[in-house]
Amino acid sequence: MDEGAGGKEECAKKRVTGQKKAPVWNDYVRFAERMAYGVLHLLPEQFEKLTIGELEQLIDGWEERRKLRLREQFTMVANLMNIHLKQGSQVSVKRLLEQVLPPDEDVVEFKRKRAEFENELTPAQRERVKKYVSDNS
């Protein structure tokens, strides 16, 4: 994916001079691509057709699937471990999950980028969109 309007240098320049808001969109798209190709294993032509909402639904779905898979694996692991452990010091699936399930860093970073981009749209701007839609519908 290209850098969009102005490119990387232009973005940096805008950030330094503070003339205009830097296009956070490009950062968001870079992370979206990383999630789509790296985590979700999508093909470029599949990614191209996705809306922002659809991509986020896919990521939520992937997180759910990850949790489910880990739960299944840890149930088996806990059963195997508990055979050899004394009662009281046995491990639970919940305890094992807690060690692995601070969510995937990529997903956290992706969501942070998304929030960053959304924050760039100021409350006044949102109000304007809302008013615009309600006036015209």
Place this chain on the structure above:
Amino acid sequence: MRNSVPCDYFGEGQEIKLSINSYSRIQEKMKTPIGELLSLTRSFDVALICELLAEGLRQYGYHDAQWYGNRIQELLDSGKVDSIADIQTLVAKAIIASKFFGKEMYFLTFPEEMTEEDKEWMKAQEEKRNAPKNA
């Protein structure tokens, strides 16, 4: 959840769907950051609407912005569309449906899509916003 908005002005049964790539392409064409383009400070000019239509209806065969400009003019002349605002609203809804402005804006525009869970989420967002900042 809907990701597109029906639009019968340029062909039967068509839907405007704006993907992540659509926004990147529009940004590239217009040479302006997409956040600025869609801030409505530029009052959603006709050129931008045509670009958004060209990208949003790309799945039915690509026509450039000028083609959509001519079609809109024809629609206005024939009286099928009362004013450009009809098409502006449709495009604005398509942007919101793509979740460009986030989930909250989406539910404010399409409240019929909200489930009970979503209503609670919206309430929580509202409370979070209204909560005193130093608390």
